[in-house]
Amino acid sequence: MSQAKLYIPRDAGALGLGSSDVEMAMIAALKKRNIDADFVHTGSRGLYWLEPMIEVATPQGRIAYGPVTVDDVEELVAAGMLDGKPHRLRLGKPEELPFLKHQSRLTFARCGIVDRNSLDDYRAHSGWVGLEKALSLGPAATVDLVTKSGLRGRGGAGFPTGIKWKTVLDTPGAQKYIVCNADEGDSGTYADRMIMEGDPFTLIEGMTIAGVSVGATKGFIYIRSEYPHSIYVMQRAIDRARKAGVLGADAFGSGKAFDLDIREGAGAYVCGEETSMLDSIEGKRGQVRAKPPLPAHKGLFGKPTVINNVISLASVPWILANGAEAYMNFGMGRSRGTMPIQLAGNVRYRGLFETGFGLTLGEIVDDIGGGTASGRPVRAVQVGGPLGAYFPRNLFDTPFDIEAFTAKGGLIGHGGVVVFDDTVDMAKMARFAMEFCSIESCGKCTPCRIGSVRGVETIDKIIKGERREANAALLADLCDTMKFGSLCALGGFVPYPVMSALTHFPEDFGLVRKAA
């Protein structure tokens, strides 16, 4: 018999559901039968309700089985899993699964498919094509192409990536930096983690393109300490890329120097804010800087710096390889290209769904997500992390588009969609948002530092029934102050979850719903 080949997802999500134990059981089961097998470590395809999803190579292509537990392994092998034979856990070809079939995977095209440790496999799956293109185009044309693609920052702010790059390109400086924001701290988001643990070379390629294009010789990836697996996988990928000459004094044979370093965060949410991240990398308290100066002019160590989110940078190789127009063709309005929507919390089909902007929130939650995991009715959906608004069902016609969400008092943020069923207490969620802000505030500006503490107190009074109407008005006033008076998005955006909960779910605060 020819050598069997199994694909084991090893990202933190799959590991958390037991993929490592399943792999050990599989190794033992095959050894017992004297079957030689090759175990390829991949990331996750992002279908977490089916993880651990194990795939086998067959003459018909890859066949998936999942969710596999340790107890299923013997039975699976006996049933002929290695030949793709039937079993109750057999899912068929993964790419034919409706959840994957209906996606437009550009940034995540390789994630869950390639051997995440292999440079050869990366090249075999169109790796480095974007970087080759960038080198042949030269800096100005590369930056221009990124601008034309319409790519906007995927971390939440939505600033055009190409414009940022152009500012750094046009700013003179002997030393410039690329900083990748991998401090993905928003609850409900895990796209950065998935790409770093599933296709790390894409991020390296994207950062190298940025570096050689704007004239930066050094890049930093700031990864949160809550992601030890990402740090591990990225570090090994950087080591391999350096050894292969992709990174170094003559990066990818370009004649230009570019190298990467990882910086580990230390549990401060606010360091996901770009200027506090710069201070943190410089070895200081992660406090927010006032702007101007823009980081593009005076950023890391006072030098011109591009700061982009992981997904923005990881999308660049595809854009270079396939052209600005191909990317522009996805999306709606001013939100061009694709967005990895991350379905999380109490939702049946939990996972990453990359698609062009424009689906409605209802389509995302009900059709793609399949409603709640608990089977109860959906009551609220928080989009965009802990600083995103809670949307009730009557806003489910809102299209997933940066401007459309802003118009409805919400934000898309990093694309996380957290679903709650009808057991949720929205007053408690509003209190949690304020409490979170008070724990994570960097303390530099008063509206955020003091306002969040006062916010918790005021919500407590409302919940206790103390002068409810007056305190609700006070809370609204406080939120207004925080929104317009805070230095950064932490204090500035926490009014979104608080006020949306208060406006759309007043009954949870013991308040009377106003007539529409």
Add this chain to the structure above:
Amino acid sequence: MPVPNYEPWDETRAAEVIAEAAKQDGACMPILHAVQRTFGYVPEEALPMIAQTLNLSRADVYGVFSFYHDFRHERAGRHVMKLCRAEACQAMGADALHKHARDKLQIGWGETTADGKVTLEPVYCLGLCACAPSGMIDGKVYGGLDNAKLGKLIDRARAA
């Protein structure tokens, strides 16, 4: 369950660790991480050593140390159990699960059991939002937790 193997405090060893990490740009955070990885915490005695290496005041270094949730001045329990309190986990019943854990361990957030075996800490998102509720014990991640699964993990941690 593998137990992290920390070294006892030793000034010479600390100087070595600090010197090695100090080679990087903006070395303060990497140094604090390296010290904590070696000894399991950042001892008071390490702060003036770091300050001297980086030509900073002791207050500067203490400022950095105290800003970040991860750094600790005392050694944690034998096992560190971090449970995610963020929204996606709450949507899947994390609050009730955490109460169960606190009751079983008979400690609150940030505390260590009397036998020194388990320190319980909140964490705000492990990126396991599609496998909620989630947690991390000694760096190993667990998704889809319920009272029974977490109870078993607690028993294992207390036994080892």
